[in-house]
Amino acid sequence: MDYTLEVIPLPVSDLDRAKEFYETKCGFHVDIDQEVVPGVRLVQLTPPGSGCSVVLGDTVWESTPGPTPEPGSYQGLQLCVSDLKQAREELTARGLELSEPVSYADADGATFMYFTDPDGNGWSIQEYKVRAARPLREVI
Template sequence: MDYTLEVIGVPVSDIDRAKEFYESKCGFHVDIDAEVLPGVRIVQLTPPGSGCSIMLGDAIWETTPGPTPEPGSYHGLQLCVADIKQAHAELLARGLDVSEPVQYSEQDGATFMYFTDPDGNGWAIQEYRVRAKTPLRDAIVPST
């Protein structure tokens, strides 16, 4: 049976500010912005080309066990792109404060850039050039 990662809740202090940031600065598509129960609003956004979305709103924490994460407490959220230089230029043009790409080694998958949302949640963007032609699940060679 396949299990797909579809939605990740991101803790934010202001849903409207976060929605504006992810939509205008990051280019995420707004899939849902609705009051799902009286007084409970959900905003779901999807990065271009992604099968996984992020969700902003209090209701996501009410239905999961454990403590409610503090806004800005998530780090290591990661996006992947086929061309990091193109992505860097697009994000800068949108007004996102994103770091310069850093190449940690010459191998594919070893170049990253970073940004944070208005609450301080930390994101990395990783370049996988092979993704331009091959989905990642088909490009990874299992180790033996």
């Protein structure tokens, strides 16, 4: 049996501001933006090429047990690209503020850059050059 990670709920304080940030500055595709039940709006976005999406909001945790995370409390969310320089050029052209690339070793997968969303949720972008030749999933 295969198990796929397809959606991560992401705590944000303002759905419209977060949607605009992820769509405009990060280039995520808006999959869903609708009221699913009265008073509950669902905004789901997917990074280009990804099989996993984020669902924005503060009401997505109401049906799950456990504590409700605060906006900005998620750190270490990670995107992978095969060409960090190209990704940096695309994202900065969109107006995204990124750290300078940091290389922790000479090995493939050891170079990163970082950004935060308007609430302070922290993301890294890892350069993993092997993805150019061996993507995680088949491109349709």
